[in-house]
Amino acid sequence: MADIITAPSVRAAVTPRTARRVLSVRDLAVEFPHEQGTTRALDGVSLDLHAGRVLGVVGESGCGKSVTARAILGILDRPGRIAAGRVMLDPETGGSQDLAALDPNGNVMRDIRGRRIGLIFQEPMTAFSVHYTVGNQIIEGITAHGLMSKAEARNRAIELLREVGIPRPETRIDAYPFQLSGGLRQRVGIAMALACEPDILIADEPTTALDVTTQAQILTLIEKLQEEFGSAVIMITHDLGVVAEIADDVVVMYAAEVAEKGGVEQIFKNPHHPYTWGLMGSLPRLDADVERLVQIQGQPPSMLRPPTGCRFHPRCPYVMPICKEVDPELAPVSDDPGHLQSCHLDEETKNREAAKLLAGMMAEAP
Numbered sequence: 215m216a217d218i219i220t221a222p223s224v225r226a227a228v229t230p231r232t233a234r235r236v237l238s239v240r241d242l243a244v245e246f247p248h249e250q251g252t253t254r255a256l257d258g259v260s261l262d263l264h265a266g267r268v269l270g271v272v273g274e275s276g277c278g279k280s281v282t283a284r285a286i287l288g289i290l291d292r293p294g295r296i297a298a299g300r301v302m303l304d305p306e307t308g309g310s311q312d313l314a315a316l317d318p319n320g321n322v323m324r325d326i327r328g329r330r331i332g333l334i335f336q337e338p339m340t341a342f343s344v345h346y347t348v349g350n351q352i353i354e355g356i357t358a359h360g361l362m363s364k365a366e367a368r369n370r371a372i373e374l375l376r377e378v379g380i381p382r383p384e385t386r387i388d389a390y391p392f393q394l395s396g397g398l399r400q401r402v403g404i405a406m407a408l409a410c411e412p413d414i415l416i417a418d419e420p421t422t423a424l425d426v427t428t429q430a431q432i433l434t435l436i437e438k439l440q441e442e443f444g445s446a447v448i449m450i451t452h453d454l455g456v457v458a459e460i461a462d463d464v465v466v467m468y469a470a471e472v473a474e475k476g477g478v479e480q481i482f483k484n485p486h487h488p489y490t491w492g493l494m495g496s497l498p499r500l501d502a503d504v505e506r507l508v509q510i511q512g513q514p515p516s517m518l519r520p521p522t523g524c525r526f527h528p529r530c531p532y533v534m535p536i537c538k539e540v541d542p543e544l545a546p547v548s549d550d551p552g553h554l555q556s557c558h559l560d561e562e563t564k565n566r567e568a569a570k571l572l573a574g575m576m577a578e579a580p
């Protein structure tokens with residue numbers, strides 16, 4: 215029996231979804247005004263992150279997944295701005311804060327970035343200054359939040375470098391970023407993000423710039439540290455294979471909206487949206503000569519003038535007249551609590567097509 219890296223390898227959750235919510239995003243909209251008009255880069259996105267769980271946010275380039283991360287952290291590229299919605303930190307406690315209402319450059323938000331929410335960048339060089347050693351930058355991150363003295367912070371930095379698998383951390387702490395390989399730089403980037411032991415880690419395509427072997431090592435490291443530190447993680451990725459490996463919950467995004475969301479098993483074993491089927495169908499096979507089973511036809515739309523109705527309709531093989539007129543609501547999948555999807559197809563067709571896709575993925579290679 216040929217095998218593939220999809221449904222069979224979905225991660226077993228460490229923490230149940232009933233765990234406390236640490237972050238709750240509601241109806242978030244982000245706009246980028248420019249000369250030709252306004253690009254709506256996020257349009258009514260809602261998601262929940264639970265303590266100790268990994269939320270995979272997946273979709274093609276430009277779907278809004280990185281914008282979601284940057285909006286949460288208050289680091290949107292200019293002139294982007296949050297046009298609507300809430301980003302509630304600790305939504306279940308009395309001390310809950312709406313990050314969307316804070317000044318992104320103010321002291322409160324600066325403190326939250328780093329101390330409460332750590333960011334792992336796609337290319338860690340963008341997070342580092344080339345003029346300072348990696349040790350100085352980790353120490354600066356710790357002392358800026360007044361957590362310990364400089365000497366204590368240096369010891370902590372060495373400990374963190376060891377924790378993320380940097381060999382000889384006592385000497386590597388004095389290296390400059392350009393003296394390290396891409397893989398080691400990403401490990402240092404993870405150490406920086408963990409420096410203040412944040413409750414939430416946001417990893418924005420953390421393996422994209424790395425070779426395949428290093429990608430696997432970095433994912434294993436993030437998973438290990440997530441379990442060790444008990445952080446909740448948002449993993450932003452274009453790769454559904456990464457989601458299968460590391461996520462407990464999944465949000466599938468298309469054209470600034472949520473197409474489907476649910477637990478990782480719900481998404482991989484009972485996918486309900488043609489876009490999710492397309493992503494799953496284009497996962498690389500371990501067995502076949504051809505790298506991809508299916509490609510999603512066409513390109514994602516321009517968000518300056520998104521398609522009417524369902525934004526996926528120009529690319530969808532199942533398109534119906536209603537799809538061009540009416541934007542489908544994100545609605546619960548029947549008999550599958552916590553699983554939501556936004557597609558006009560009837561339940562029977564969705565079940566039949568999902569079963570066909572899964573059977574095809576499990577079929578023997580020619």
Ligand code: SF4
Nearest residue numbers: 524527530537557558
């Ligand atoms: Fe395709 Fe219509 Fe469903 Fe959109 S609503 S994904 S166009 S079938």
